[in-house]
Amino acid sequence: MGKTIAEKIFDTHRIDNPSGDINVIQLDAVFCHEITTPVAINDLKERGMDRVFDSTKIKAVIDHVTPSKDSKTATQARIMREWARNQNIRDFFDIGKNGVCHALFPEKGFVRPGYTIIMGDSHTCTHGAFGAFAAGVGTTDLEVGILKGVCAFHYPKTIKINITGILRKGVFAKDVILSVIGKIGVNGATNKVMEFTGPVVEKMSMEERMTLCNMAIEAGGTSGICYPDSTTVEYLWKFIKDDYESKEKALSDFEKWHSDADAEYTKIIVHDITDLKPMMTVGYKPDQVQEVNTEEKIKVDQIYIGSCTNGRIEDLREAAVVLKGRKISDSVRGILSPATPDVYKLAMKEGLIDIFMEAGFCVTNPTCGACLGMSNGVLAAGEVCASTTNRNFNGRMGKGGMVHLMSPAVAAATSVTGYITTPDNLD
Amino acid sequence: MKNFNGEILFLERSDINTDEIIPAKYLTEITKAALKPYLLEDLKLEGFTTKDIPGKSVIITRENFGCGSSREHAPWALEVNGINLVLAENFARIFKQNMFNCGMMAVELDKETIEEIFKIFKGLKTSIETDFPKAVFVLKSGGKSISIPFTVSEFDRSLVEAGGWINFADKNY
Numbered sequence: 001m002g003k004t005i006a007e008k009i010f011d012t013h014r015i016d017n018p019s020g021d022i023n024v025i026q027l028d029a030v031f032c033h034e035i036t037t038p039v040a041i042n043d044l045k046e047r048g049m050d051r052v053f054d055s056t057k058i059k060a061v062i063d064h065v066t067p068s069k070d071s072k073t074a075t076q077a078r079i080m081r082e083w084a085r086n087q088n089i090r091d092f093f094d095i096g097k098n099g100v101c102h103a104l105f106p107e108k109g110f111v112r113p114g115y116t117i118i119m120g121d122s123h124t125c126t127h128g129a130f131g132a133f134a135a136g137v138g139t140t141d142l143e144v145g146i147l148k149g150v151c152a153f154h155y156p157k158t159i160k161i162n163i164t165g166i167l168r169k170g171v172f173a174k175d176v177i178l179s180v181i182g183k184i185g186v187n188g189a190t191n192k193v194m195e196f197t198g199p200v201v202e203k204m205s206m207e208e209r210m211t212l213c214n215m216a217i218e219a220g221g222t223s224g225i226c227y228p229d230s231t232t233v234e235y236l237w238k239f240i241k242d243d244y245e246s247k248e249k250a251l252s253d254f255e256k257w258h259s260d261a262d263a264e265y266t267k268i269i270v271h272d273i274t275d276l277k278p279m280m281t282v283g284y285k286p287d288q289v290q291e292v293n294t295e296e297k298i299k300v301d302q303i304y305i306g307s308c309t310n311g312r313i314e315d316l317r318e319a320a321v322v323l324k325g326r327k328i329s330d331s332v333r334g335i336l337s338p339a340t341p342d343v344y345k346l347a348m349k350e351g352l353i354d355i356f357m358e359a360g361f362c363v364t365n366p367t368c369g370a371c372l373g374m375s376n377g378v379l380a381a382g383e384v385c386a387s388t389t390n391r392n393f394n395g396r397m398g399k400g401g402m403v404h405l406m407s408p409a410v411a412a413a414t415s416v417t418g419y420i421t422t423p424d425n426l427d
Numbered sequence: 428m429k430n431f432n433g434e435i436l437f438l439e440r441s442d443i444n445t446d447e448i449i450p451a452k453y454l455t456e457i458t459k460a461a462l463k464p465y466l467l468e469d470l471k472l473e474g475f476t477t478k479d480i481p482g483k484s485v486i487i488t489r490e491n492f493g494c495g496s497s498r499e500h501a502p503w504a505l506e507v508n509g510i511n512l513v514l515a516e517n518f519a520r521i522f523k524q525n526m527f528n529c530g531m532m533a534v535e536l537d538k539e540t541i542e543e544i545f546k547i548f549k550g551l552k553t554s555i556e557t558d559f560p561k562a563v564f565v566l567k568s569g570g571k572s573i574s575i576p577f578t579v580s581e582f583d584r585s586l587v588e589a590g591g592w593i594n595f596a597d598k599n600y
């Protein structure tokens with residue numbers, strides 16, 4: 001019987017099988033940010049275990065609240081800084097170089113096909129876009145990852161989601177993943193790996209695949225995962241060119257991380273997206289999705305474009321196409337947070353920042369900020385936000401606030417009219 | 428190994444979530460000890476006040492305890508209050524994993540057993556003694572006493588014996 005990609009990754013990384021189907025696997029990378037790591041650092045210190053398993057495999061960033069907004073977040077940042085310095089973690093990204101973890105680390109080439117990655121952050125599943133097994137974990141798992149470079153998981157069970165059809169103009173990866181979550185529900189993939197395959201995924205860029213995998217956790221998935229292919233090789237080439245004679249060689253090596261044709265799945269879902277329209281969420285759970293319906297005239301107070309879901313250069317381009325030559329409505333405020341400094345610089349070079357600012361957007365430094373309701377755009381009670389992020393939980397962007405999730409293009413169109421709409425509906 | 432003996436706190440309700448166990452606003456705390464005063468601060472349960480917590484070492488509750496976010500602050504808030512054992516019909520997956528990762532125990536008992544415990548002991552000062560090797564709890568109040576066998580998976584058992592995943596991993600890997 002064949003194996004899935006996740007099974008292949010486990011089988012090559014297993015160092016122990018203490019009992020039952022528990023697999024202790026070797027980690028290729030442990031990612032850290034300043035919200036969940038300081039508690040782990042302090043606990044390791046208290047235990048007299050203030051060490052790291054391999055300082056080159058730990059990547060750390062201050063991204064959630066940066067620059068710090070108060071003395072508590074400043075303390076979290078300080079603990080990260082001192083720890084990175086003391087433990088000689090060279091890949092540490094502080095103010096001026098920092099950006100949203102799940103956008104920054106792939107951009108730096110820290111993710112490779114076949115890798116095992118953990119982070120104390122639920123959207124770690126994003127990195128599965130590269131054909132890696134990447135999972136969010138609790139603090140103790142993070143501590144053991146930092147200390148020993150291992151983590152324990154149940155042997156992976158996989159749901160295969162075969163995305164077929166043609167992605168129409170104005171419909172994006174965000175709409176695809178929202179429709180998948182709407183179909184299977186917020187518990188639809190609990191304890192499972194979500195394998196995204198099929199012709200639509202094959203045509204997607206790495207950015208689009210990251211958007212897809214990013215939201216696997218919103219269906220309960222442990223990790224999202226895509227097969228590495230020539231698109232993956234192209235994206236990673238500048239980091240791997242010394243390891244391979246040619247791109248063809250790299251590709252044939254990467255292909256060992258494809259599932260076998262006779263691999264066993266918990267479930268196979270065929271999801272045809274030919275008739276898919278721009279989507280949005282309406283309630284407090286990410287599976288409460290519907291087509292954007294302009295008749296309802298859902299008024300919003302704030303537009304937020306950014307985050308690890310949709311704060312990458314392609315997302316900014318999609319939004320800028322809509323905003324070019326237009327102004328945002330007087331009734332809304334628009335906030336753009338490019339996900340990383342490189343995204344920001346490229347957007348400046350391409351003139352996108354100009355377009356956003358001319359339209360009336362505020363452009364912030366790269367940070368999570370408003371996505372988790374901590375800074376740079378927190379909602380007041382009763383306010384509504386059209387957002388390109390991944391969570392619409394009650395109070396997520398501010399207590400008493402309402403979040404509608406959508407693609408950058410719909411968010412941009414919404415900023416022009418002040419109510420949720422698609423770019424087609426603009427004059 | 429942690430201590431799994433002591434007086435019981437009865438929380439007769441289902442779906443007690445992690446926000447009720449420890450509200451989100453305390454997640455910027457950077458030590459476990461700082462969480463101590465806030466345990467169950469927002470719990471909605473008639474007759475319960477946080478003054479009931481001191482002196483208790485075990486919680487017994489109904490279904491789906493620990494649902495909601497993945498925050499490990501929930502077991503920590505219990506731990507720093509001296510509560511290392513929770514008995515329930517079932518638990519949210521991550522909460523349960525986090526408990527055993529901390530060397531604590533989240534043990535499932537069947538519905539009838541939980542019913543029986545509430546019926547016999549609720550409202551009485553009741554203590555529990557855990558015989559871990561034999562996997563038996565002994566509940567006692569006044570003259571009344573009952574023995575309840577329990578099961579935990581082999582891996583969870585080894586985490587408890589090691590005092591948590593950190594110690595287990597440190598010894599084995």
Ligand code: SF4
Binds near residue numbers: 102367369371372
């Ligand atoms: S952008 Fe939002 S979802 Fe992504 S890592 Fe930051 S807080 Fe989490």
